[in-house]
Amino acid sequence: MCSAPRPLGFDQRHLLGIEGLQPWAIQDLLDRADGYVDLNRSPDKKRPLLKGLTQINLFFEPSTRTQTSFELAGKRLSADVVNMSVRSSAVKKGETLIDTAMTLNAMHPDVLVVRHQDSGAVALLARHVNCAVVNAGDGQHEHPTQALLDALTIRRRKGRLAGLTVAICGDVLHSRVARSNLLLLSAMGARTRVVAPPTLLPTDVHLYGCEVFHDMERGLEGVDIVMMLRLQLERMEGAFFPSVREYFRLFGLSHEKLARAKPDALVMHPGPMNRGVEIDGLIADDIERSAILEQVELGVAVRMGVLEVLTRELRGER
Ligand code: NCD
16 A cells, blocks of 8 residues: 655645645745745845746736835845836736736746736636746735745744634735635634624635634734734725724724733734724834734745745756
């Protein structure tokens, strides 16, 4: 009888989402990313690992953190990195997503990093190219590298993921960050809660194995991690809550509400944040409580880890 070979680590061609990833593959990505944190803090940040390889960042939606960190990650590993913003591309002239993908593919990139406003668009594009594709956020669907950098932040601060209770609060309905985090955290043995008004929750939220709260004070009771989400007004048609003032009163993170969480609970936010809407600016800036800038810092290391595993075969490693 032959037994299945023990997996060596992340073994996919693309990183399109957290869905379907095994805990050992997530662990492998987190461990590799962790290995880049000190390098990124040192004066000599460059390594020759991706020398000769080409990475194209194709962003159909605006981005500060994600695009910059993918660019830095590629450059620190010595890839040739090209940033294509849709503002200046032929997409504005009516080229379809598939035509754009096939055009870029003809130039032999090794990695395509794609952000798109439509859920599923990145997976569709991946079917038309020969290179590795990384989903840098597709519509309301997934944002796998954000969930990985959130997990790395938690793991470094708390020493583990399993057994922690994480409350994901706010506009869960429109959030690809929430979806990827719910999948990753439960795969890694954390307990998850969502805290939101009913209008800002997906109808299938119960499928994610999380507890659901509509009252923030109760939802934050005893949690280890408070993960706030941005109110994604650009994805809303019509009114989902009475007013921004009312939203902050009920679902904004204030000192009073945070006092319900564990005394050492960590506050997180993927950014960009709306101060005074979903979070009190003083909490966001409190370096004792908030890990928001650490999330940004670790984002570069996570993207380096992802680029490393996706190019393993190209580099003759296996
Ligand atoms: C998130 C995104 O784009 O999904 N931001 C990010 O990547 N740091 C969250 C958001 O836009 O609110």
